[in-house]
Amino acid sequence: MSEECCSKTENSLNTNCPLNGAKGKRVQTITLKSLLTPKALETLDAESNYFFCDSIDCPVVYFNDRGQTFILVDLKIPVFQKDQGFQVPVCYCFDWKRDRISQEIQETNNSTAESSIRAHIQAGRCGCEVNNPQGSCCLANIRKEVKKLS
Ligand SMILES: [Zn+2]
Known part of the structure; x- marks a missing residue:
């Protein structure tokens, strides 16, 4: 990539979702390469900056x-x-779907999801950038969901 004479700042980029106007979060193209269907991937513009819209x-x-x-x-x-479905992963790397979290809480009145995921992160096993559509760590979502399901 050639260097541009007037360097763009993050602010000059249009970082708002063109559909609902919500501010997007920057994601690496590796996340899209990993998660797009083959047909969609054929239209990826690898030179551009991609953003994630997290609006429900x-x-x-x-x-x-x-x-x-x-x-x-x-x-x-x-x-x-x-997607509010119970078969939807909260942690994509280690397969904590909503129903797995919910089931454990019902059975034990406790959730081991966060501590289990933290141990995997510390061991360097986490791959959010290629597994999770948001391209970043799931722990905040896990905490929110555990609270909701408790
Ligand atoms: Zn949007």
């Missing part, structure tokens, strides 16, 4: 600063933030 009621999952969008059906997996 917006079908857009990724968009770039050139107006391109990828929606839910363009991903091989369900998106935690946009």
